[in-house]
Amino acid sequence: MALLDETADGVYVIAVTPFTETGALDLDSTDRMVDFYLEKGATGLTVLGMMGEAPKLTAEESRIFVRRVLKRVDGRVPVVAGVSAAGFAAMAELSESVMGDGAAGVMVAPPSNLRTDDQIVSYYAMVAETLGTKTPFVLQDFPLVTQVQITSAVILKIVANHPTCVMLKHEDWPGLAKITALRAAPDARRISILAGNGGLFLPEELDRGADGAMTGFAYPEMMVDVCKAHAAGDRERARDIFDAYLPLARYEQQPGLGLAIRKHVLARRGAIASPALRQPSAKLSAADIADIETLIARQERRLGGLG
Amino acid sequence: MALLDETADGVYVIAVTPFTETGALDLDSTDRMVDFYLEKGATGLTVLGMMGEAPKLTAEESRIFVRRVLKRVDGRVPVVAGVSAAGFAAMAELSESVMGDGAAGVMVAPPSNLRTDDQIVSYYAMVAETLGTKTPFVLQDFPLVTQVQITSAVILKIVANHPTCVMLKHEDWPGLAKITALRAAPDARRISILAGNGGLFLPEELDRGADGAMTGFAYPEMMVDVCKAHAAGDRERARDIFDAYLPLARYEQQPGLGLAIRKHVLARRGAIASPALRQPSAKLSAADIADIETLIARQERRLGGLG
């Protein structure tokens, strides 16, 4: 399998981790989910991300799940695995496992105690050393959750220091100016930039120079179709599609409840058997589910109108 | 002027504080802004909120600004003033000033160091004592910014303890379940609940029992028209209107940049003379302004289609 590099573009769907109603890993649904994402146009998959309930898995479960995804994907698209961990020993162990099984690269978010520029640069130096020279990695920049603020200068320094840093998962909210700054930086090695944040700023991020999206909205075809229309130069159509999905995408971005909504919709669409999350997790109420139904009905009507 | 009470509904616009290009209070624009908000259908105004740059004013400037707003409003709608302060002496001083000048009530957000339920209940007991028995107050529940999480049980306890607590500014994001729980609580004194968060969840919040909105999106007519359609029982039309404004409302909700966008649009619409913010503040780039133009053009087209 080819390794991840700076040419990556399109939509890397952040995959959920399917569980059965009793909380066990659901490997059958894992296959089904892979098929679903690829049918919808994913150009890559990212597993064990924040919305993949990675910390709720044991080390062994993480390896088993990634292995299953890789087997089902079977080389059709690159697979990135989140390996963020509280310590480098666990990070090394998981990274070796997934790369050995055929992953294209790994993703690392900074631990929430990092503050100064130097601390961040040093942390990623330790990451790069831990992963080794043959494992490309994605820098996940998500201050709303990590509480770590990374300037574009710091990103550029990490990119300059470590050839294995090949991609930025951009979810500084929305941090449009950061994309502009990274793309304008003279003499900087180009990396791929994929937009996160549930796709809530995708049209603007593409305009600023993002190469696509890496996020997990339950309608991955939204990101796929927006990226395609944008690539074809039809920005108005890109926004028409985006706007049609926005009410639901917004609803899915609720802190605390978002993943339950996403899994509910994925189960409703047949992508996974059960919407179950592992504890601790929020539960949807009847009113939440009614909201979702309303939003989906309106979304379908609107998409119908687009032709 | 009548005091704020639990019957308050409609749209209390969170007013910006207009400055001149050199950073002085712009009192002429203050008048113009008041007129603008009332023309758009505001049923109340809230000044010195978080988006009112309150901490950037001196104590004296705060008093002058509120006085000017009150004079211009001249009793047409109730005016609420934010009096959150690091200490109770400053809170008492400002509260006495604005109530003496004719405000209908005040608003208090919790300081970010509160953690346990008891700490929050005790804090609002000190608030209620500081404000006195004649000053109605709004509890601002905005965990994304304050970092304080207030359960519905704690809100109900504050309401039970303090007759002067008459309104909740609801911006637990979106915390729809909280509105449901508050409305379903048996034996609880009714308070007004107005939705914040830039209006991003307004249709759902109204469905759950909110009485309206208290937020400052630069098109207050969005909140006004959504509330009207909802009150008239036409939920689909409420959502049609909402959806038309959502792309711009979402864009305005960018942390760090949001207020600059809001003031830019307000200045563009003639509501204030200058979009200037006091330091520290973010500045819009040419690309940001181009985004806004695109969004407004599409919004107008879409609204035109609604009839």
Next chain:
Amino acid sequence: MALLDETADGVYVIAVTPFTETGALDLDSTDRMVDFYLEKGATGLTVLGMMGEAPKLTAEESRIFVRRVLKRVDGRVPVVAGVSAAGFAAMAELSESVMGDGAAGVMVAPPSNLRTDDQIVSYYAMVAETLGTKTPFVLQDFPLVTQVQITSAVILKIVANHPTCVMLKHEDWPGLAKITALRAAPDARRISILAGNGGLFLPEELDRGADGAMTGFAYPEMMVDVCKAHAAGDRERARDIFDAYLPLARYEQQPGLGLAIRKHVLARRGAIASPALRQPSAKLSAADIADIETLIARQERRLGGLG
């Protein structure tokens, strides 16, 4: 091996995790360290605590290390293992492993995102369910690090809900009033309370009703001798001993540098072969080491004077 219960007292030393200079687990030093702690009078050991670099170990390393400690201790004193984890699957896995190998109980600190009373009570309900009815657990209350504030009312609720909660590791800093409140609570099931915080408030904590200490200051004999003098009713002698060690104990409590100091002193005393920490970690400078030498020399002189 007997299980941990509410009668636990004396000094449960928070053990470090010894590494070789190249960062591998040092199992020979693990034996040596166990002997050292027991010779100094430890009545229990706690492994994989915050100062045990637990997050820097892989799941497998954690199991191997605990197994080695248990083998060397060979039932002479109870051993508690920290099993705090980002998810319950990993917590269950580690807990089953260590209890199966003969640990007396486990310890769980709350994750830093808990805020409201209900969230904390619910979290420990999930903990108790995860651990099962046969595994006694220690509630670690350390707000300075976890950022979670737990009132005495919440602790009492957890104790009432879960018979397996048998001990509080008290390091609310110093939260002396909390010990008083817990000991004064009517109708509350008694639990053991052991003091943390590097022992910096040990005399006062014992006065308020703590049963001993659970902390890892590099001179465990300080805690042992203070507890003995206190138990013998000689509070002045308890304080004389405490004061003699206080300058170094204070120096060891430096955030960021503390564990490096502790391991340096333990290596200097022959308890472990190398002071090495795993990355990321702070390094002592020559000036730091000179400080430590000065403090130890003065400490020895002072202890000599005590007789």
Next chain:
Amino acid sequence: MALLDETADGVYVIAVTPFTETGALDLDSTDRMVDFYLEKGATGLTVLGMMGEAPKLTAEESRIFVRRVLKRVDGRVPVVAGVSAAGFAAMAELSESVMGDGAAGVMVAPPSNLRTDDQIVSYYAMVAETLGTKTPFVLQDFPLVTQVQITSAVILKIVANHPTCVMLKHEDWPGLAKITALRAAPDARRISILAGNGGLFLPEELDRGADGAMTGFAYPEMMVDVCKAHAAGDRERARDIFDAYLPLARYEQQPGLGLAIRKHVLARRGAIASPALRQPSAKLSAADIADIETLIARQERRLGGLG
């Protein structure tokens, strides 16, 4: 009155703000407190610091209090006033007032939302501009409370950019390496460095190059005598004095309770009439007061033994 400059040394006592039992500013006690501090050997005073309950005063009270202190000091020692504020307008107003009244300089801590190096450097550029070229300022570096981490490189940049930055209040806990780095920096303009943190690391901080202390332990003579012995080259005596006070100094450093302890001791010593704090504040229990009595009795015995 001479302005603060980089030659400042000795002990700048962080003054409390005395209140009457009913919470009014106690201006008589203000005089008494000034006299007390100067009798104990203070070489400067710092008012409206974090332990001065500054945020609990109105803007007008702050001005009155500082004016009273300045009048009583009457030029005998330099007075520094804390002017940290949520906005620059309030900072400018207070700074102009106190400098006009004869303060020697002002002190500014960073707001807790600053994260990146650039944000900190920019913030202090706005501070320096706000204060003007004639007002020397102290950079307060207290990450435990502000949550802002400032590297020595950032401090050096601020010093290089702004000639009016003349002093560092050092309370990175203890951040001894930071003092070493600042003193070793080639080509850096010298600034005064005074140690904070209740003096808990004073001997080591003086060894690393601090010029004295700026902190408010209720026995200022501790800091004064330690600094004198250190200046006289007698480091062992400096530590003997320090160790004698350490048990109480440690007790005073309890988060949440510290200021109540400090004011209790100051009232007990006759420096102020009442130990009252403004709300919100912690209250000492009988057990707390008994602890303090024990500690003071032992401290006096120990000091007696020193000769």
